[in-house]
Amino acid sequence: MSRFLTFRLRNATLALLVLWLVVSAFYYAQQLFSPNFYLGYDEGTLHKVLKYFACLTLSIYFCLAARAYGLMIFCALMLLLASYFAMDRGGLEIATLSIMVAGTMAPFILIPSLWEDRLLLIGRVIVVCGAGVGIFSVIEITVLSSLFESAWAANGSIRSISTLFNPNNLGLYVGVALLLLPYMRLKPLWTALCGALLMFSLAASGSRTAWVALLIVLIYALSVSADARARLSGLLHRHLPQLLLTGILLAGVYAVYLALSTPPEVEIQVAHRGTDLYTASIRWDNFVTFLGLIDGSLLFPDVLGERADYIQDNFYLVTLNSFGVIGLLSFLVFFATHFSPWRNSNPDLFPWKLVFVFYMVSGLSGSQLNSFPNNQLFFISMGALWVYRPVFGAVSCGASSAAASSS
Template sequence: MTIRPARLLYVFFILWLFFSALYYAPNLISGNLIVDRSDDFWHKIIKYIVIGFIGLLFFLIKKKTDHVVQVFFLSFFAITLLLLQPFGSQGSFGFDAVVVLVLLCGLTHFVISLEYDQLRGIARAVIISAIIASVISYFEYFIFEPVLGEFWERTGGFRAVSTMLNPNNFGVYLGCALVLLLFSDIFKGRWKFLIGVAIFSALLLTGSRTAWVSLLLSVFFGHLYRGGGKLKFSAILHSIFFLSVLLALVMFFILSGLVELPARMLDFQTASIRLDKYFEYLTQIDSSYFFPDSNFLRIDMVSESSYFHFLNAMGIFLAVPVLFYYALNLNTSWFWQVFSNHAGRCFDIAVFYFAVAMLFENVFMSFPCNQLFFVSLGASIACFKCGSSKCDGDFYSARTS
């Protein structure tokens, strides 16, 4: 029997992708959900070691020079950030952000190289991992009070975190899984419905408004995309019906008194505070914005947005060249396919979902959501490259005649 290294790497990747959703399970069991940078250093860093290892194996097997060029380019900026750190600065979170980018870009390149059936396996692994994390959140709600009661008091009431330390991080992951479920036919019929109920209910328990807004916009965008820029009433009615039935079932449990939703879901005051911080960050711009915020002077204003966090961490002086580099290397045909390709692709919509979520949540630095974003990006590009003859069909439920 011939052992194919590329096949073994894919199996290892799928297992890791599945395990990633459960990575922080020990923290849930112990109740240690608020951790500092110094807490359990190796547990915090080993996940990125594994991700970097996958990228290295991909290069050794495929010998893709574009991946190496990107790694060296980003590594140069990481070193530059360290050199720009003033003496006595409090930290180097800009360096951390670039290191995360260096490691995660390997996953994107790896996924781009995969075939149709392998992309299908990625979607299935994400959905199944979301099911397990959702079930754990039910145990969290009904059974873990002795362990997590003190944590809930400090954070203003119950919000499910499951195995992802943070309710917003958990909610964003579940929302992406719902996008993959809704816009594909990996699961069909009653299985699709039951899985939707399980994940949707857990999403409500997170109280994550970011996940809600991103999911609703993605459903609208997804049907716009499926229609090649024109909304199809029958298509959008299908998703409205699907989500409405899920909501009706959840409301039954709420009205029966069995479940109480987090009050934060309807607390728009905290959302307005977040928007006020973003506005403050934009209106106070001065020459210091050209350089990394080494002393965390503006971290409170940008910590909850991936875009502002990256800009603040890098500074305009370094962020613009990085964005310019990616603009030159981005396949513009892939970017504009939404206006020309009528076949719905679940990973395309997942990329849009994360693009919205990153406005209000620092997805970029939140594992495993940051990993899932780079994987979805790679899968979206892979679908475009392999062509409609391979990627359309039973993988995607959204098709046009």
């Protein structure tokens, strides 16, 4: 009876996780009708509370199911620290927010070991949700284009945000979905349709960060994986009709865009995203400024936000500035003592390893740590590479086999 109840609870939690991943993809859908992001909009306290509460609730179960009590305690300490900083400062600086994200979402790293046999399902959910996000992207820059004209004119570019709050967040999300797509074993029509919508929204996002990271990861995958090379060869030689169908559907999506789009009422001087290096120069200037501000205070979290304006375009700087050198070293020590490399040959893990590489590359000019729902996917991808090493007793079901495979 106990095993039966545990099985039912695990299945129920998996269903809730899948539902939450779907909700996460469309969490900022209201922005389609009120493009406040371009005006420096803050998502609001209610949105923050809801998403962190949902993540925390799931994370508690993940820790209990995997008997990752050390991770639970570590996350609880981070949340206490974040709460203290928030009350002391009367608000959430980026450092406090980063600590809160880690405290509520770090246990998502346990998902691949808890549901190793359901990774294909989770990946398919991300791909289908990404295609849904692509549909909203088409709607945004066609039917709803009049709402965004002033913002596009001010920014010098037509960039889609769809339901992901900002263009770079959209680019990263659909980039992950595109990486997962070839490994999801979907039917040809579904693969072609999802691929067309994902590529359209990736292009519409104007996210060079996602474009470059995706290209680098594809080159990496082909160089290290014979399976990836075989898939590409098979795609070119045996699935030419599928490729053609994808191209036709992509052309159809673009035709819909042209048919439904209306000439803007305001003149928009569109910058060429592929060649304009203005934002890249800003990132470099911010990096140089950050280096000039380094002093002894970097040992501790920057809860005053003294360097916050110069780090938000770099995952590595966000992490260093938010946790401080001491906090970062503490995190690394905990990770080294409680996690081990996961030497598991399950092919369903490989695409998630590519996702991790994608985030680490894109992190040079963007921060997935503070970009919801990419931060969730980032921690899941970490779980494809590292497995929790339990301290108290054996771990049930998938976590137990994960620990055995890592030893």
